Amino acid sequence: MINITFPDNSVKQFEAGVTPLAIAESISSRLAQDILAAYVNGQEWDITRPIEEDATIKLFKWDDPEGKHAFWHSSAHLLAEALQALYPGVKFGIGPAVDNGFYYDIDPNGNEITASEFPKIEKKMLELAREKNAIVRADISKSDALKLFGDRGESYKCELISELEDGHITTYTQGGFTDLCRGPHIANTAPIKAVKITSLAGAYWRGDEKREQLIRVYGITFPKQKMLDEYLVMLEEAKKRDHRKLGKEMELFAFSQNVGAGLPLWLPKGAALRDRLEQFLRKIQRRYGYQQVITPHIGNKMLYVTSGHYAKYGKDSFQPIHTPEEGEEYLLKPMNCPHHCEIFRAFPRSYRELPLRLAEFGTVYRYEQSGELHGLTRVRGFTQDDAHIFCAPDQIKDEFLKVMDIIFYIFKALKFENFEAQISLRDPNNKEKYIGSDENWHLAEQAIIEACQEKGLKARTELGEAAFYGPKLDFMVKDALGRRWQLGTIQVDYNLPERFGLEYTGADNQKHRPVMIHRAPFGSMERFVAVLLEHTAGRFPLWLAPDQAVVLPISEKYNDYAFEVARQLNEADVRAIVDDRNEKIGKKIRDNELKRIPYLLVVGEKEAQNGEVSVRKQGEGDKGTMKIATFAANLTEEVKNLTNQ
Numbered sequence: 001m002i003n004i005t006f007p008d009n010s011v012k013q014f015e016a017g018v019t020p021l022a023i024a025e026s027i028s029s030r031l032a033q034d035i036l037a038a039y040v041n042g043q044e045w046d047i048t049r050p051i052e053e054d055a056t057i058k059l060f061k062w063d064d065p066e067g068k069h070a071f072w073h074s075s076a077h078l079l080a081e082a083l084q085a086l087y088p089g090v091k092f093g094i095g096p097a098v099d100n101g102f103y104y105d106i107d108p109n110g111n112e113i114t115a116s117e118f119p120k121i122e123k124k125m126l127e128l129a130r131e132k133n134a135i136v137r138a139d140i141s142k143s144d145a146l147k148l149f150g151d152r153g154e155s156y157k158c159e160l161i162s163e164l165e166d167g168h169i170t171t172y173t174q175g176g177f178t179d180l181c182r183g184p185h186i187a188n189t190a191p192i193k194a195v196k197i198t199s200l201a202g203a204y205w206r207g208d209e210k211r212e213q214l215i216r217v218y219g220i221t222f223p224k225q226k227m228l229d230e231y232l233v234m235l236e237e238a239k240k241r242d243h244r245k246l247g248k249e250m251e252l253f254a255f256s257q258n259v260g261a262g263l264p265l266w267l268p269k270g271a272a273l274r275d276r277l278e279q280f281l282r283k284i285q286r287r288y289g290y291q292q293v294i295t296p297h298i299g300n301k302m303l304y305v306t307s308g309h310y311a312k313y314g315k316d317s318f319q320p321i322h323t324p325e326e327g328e329e330y331l332l333k334p335m336n337c338p339h340h341c342e343i344f345r346a347f348p349r350s351y352r353e354l355p356l357r358l359a360e361f362g363t364v365y366r367y368e369q370s371g372e373l374h375g376l377t378r379v380r381g382f383t384q385d386d387a388h389i390f391c392a393p394d395q396i397k398d399e400f401l402k403v404m405d406i407i408f409y410i411f412k413a414l415k416f417e418n419f420e421a422q423i424s425l426r427d428p429n430n431k432e433k434y435i436g437s438d439e440n441w442h443l444a445e446q447a448i449i450e451a452c453q454e455k456g457l458k459a460r461t462e463l464g465e466a467a468f469y470g471p472k473l474d475f476m477v478k479d480a481l482g483r484r485w486q487l488g489t490i491q492v493d494y495n496l497p498e499r500f501g502l503e504y505t506g507a508d509n510q511k512h513r514p515v516m517i518h519r520a521p522f523g524s525m526e527r528f529v530a531v532l533l534e535h536t537a538g539r540f541p542l543w544l545a546p547d548q549a550v551v552l553p554i555s556e557k558y559n560d561y562a563f564e565v566a567r568q569l570n571e572a573d574v575r576a577i578v579d580d581r582n583e584k585i586g587k588k589i590r591d592n593e594l595k596r597i598p599y600l601l602v603v604g605e606k607e608a609q610n611g612e613v614s615v616r617k618q619g620e621g622d623k624g625t626m627k628i629a630t631f632a633a634n635l636t637e638e639v640k641n642l643t644n645q
Helices: 020-027 029-034 065-086 115-129 142-151 155-162 225-241 243-249 268-287 301-307 309-313 337-345 393-413 438-454 495-499 525-536 556-571 585-594 605-610 628-643
Strands: 002-005 011-014 037-040 043-045 055-060 101-107 136-139 170-174 177-180 194-204 213-222 298-300 329-332 356-365 381-391 419-425 459-463 472-478 484-493 515-520 549-553 576-578 599-603 612-617 621-627
Touching: 011 020, 020 029, 020 055, 037 065, 055 065, 065 101, 065 115, 065 170, 065 177, 065 213, 115 194, 115 213, 142 155, 142 177, 155 177, 194 225, 213 225, 225 243, 225 525, 243 525, 268 356, 268 381, 268 393, 268 525, 298 301, 301 309, 301 329, 301 337, 301 495, 337 356, 337 381, 337 495, 337 515, 381 393, 381 525, 393 438, 393 472, 393 484, 393 515, 419 438, 438 472, 438 484, 484 495, 484 525, 495 515, 549 556, 549 585, 556 576, 556 599, 556 605, 556 628, 585 599, 599 605, 599 628, 605 612, 605 621, 612 628, 621 628
Parallel strands: 002 055, 419 459, 549 576, 549 599
Antiparallel strands: 002 011, 037 043, 037 055, 101 213, 136 170, 170 177, 194 213, 298 329, 356 381, 381 515, 419 472, 472 484, 484 515, 599 612, 612 621
């Protein structure tokens, strides 16, 4: 018999060889029908795979990200099986699950695959799914794997196999299709009830521009047709909210091939929007004792060798910058942290200075493949709202609480009311992969857990998800369409203080190593603006809107008064513009509503005589007539209430 420990710490005994599916069946037949994946001792596990020794277990259904991941990973195999049947000779690269569905990279090998054939592929996938074939895992030796896939002419699979260690290779088979894969997968194809192939894209083999270009086939599947129908409606709404489309319409940012792919140009309204976000965060940070710093856009190569960033980003980074000085090399800055470590190291430090909080809106550069660039969410140059806190180990919890306060404040002001949090801890069974002492890890992990408890934050805890240098707390927000975005992260770091030899003198007059906390509530200004655009559909909170009010004269006769209204409002710190086009007032109202300007101020003879404006609010209609000063005061009060500033 073996002991199985459940998430609530209850323990039940089962015979060795029991599967997660059988364990679910022992709890309820309904649960057994619903589970799609499992974790055993923190590792992904097929629900039909035997457990031979004492273990902890977690069971996942469709509503869990892990359940969706297994469902979509299995669907990628189903897609490959369908493609194999429809296009003889096609060769396969890799086929993982992604945040919304899955893809498979394929070499068509002479076959032509176009969007017009999506319905045919979907039909074949559903036909195969209805066969309810079991998805069977098998261990295989390296030599047998090379023969199996070599005989099939699967050169891409053979390349992957050649890099694997013998004794750690597995295949999965459903029906007549076998794939090289680590898993895990759902038990069989029966739960896949709705299929949509969504797009085709080009993809270089292994992300290398010098290698073969493959076709990436994207798709998504669901256990119910109704879920797919709802998803397709959401996709249509997402197209309307696409930040690239809105950014162009609202004149926020642009891209130029002459400047370079992935390097956004912030237009006047976009730059003003960014500046307001920065000033908003700067003001909050001042309350919490942050000191603003500025560091260069480049750094000596050895700085990043010391920090370890050269090993991580070096080969995928931009070419080194060579100076006239022989042998001198600089790199575009991939991270702000090494520079901040040098600021800490610039002077002898005492425990009385801790925690030392250094903040910077620092622009960094990382080379991304051109095919992976996407609007503002994937760029080559971006600005992080970065801060690094240097503190003593016993200060970690208090600093976490303060950073959480900042993140909650930002989410509230920007109406991100639906968010989740994840605590990432180290794998207790694999401690050798982490740096830092057991004592420090325990202190940091407990500090994060207790901070979440004190704030009443229900956070998922994931073992083995910590970075090698320390545990972390990540925040995922759900936007208006229910999509999850990671915004805000707090990370404990024992690595960089060690690499840079950072020290402070303690109360005992001895030298001590500080702990470093990384935090970025926005993440990057570019990605944050993109998410905010799509979340609000361009209807920014009043305090952030590029234009807060537009004055609409009903005829050219009242243009002078309209400009006087705008002048008075701008003097009162209200961002106002005038639409003096020779158009009917109804068209002006419609056009400016499409521009998502919060307030529309109509002026004519009566308003001009009385020094008033007729107020319309986006989504709420007519708000009546009022004095210019009254409107300005009301708007200022509304902004104050929204931001508590």
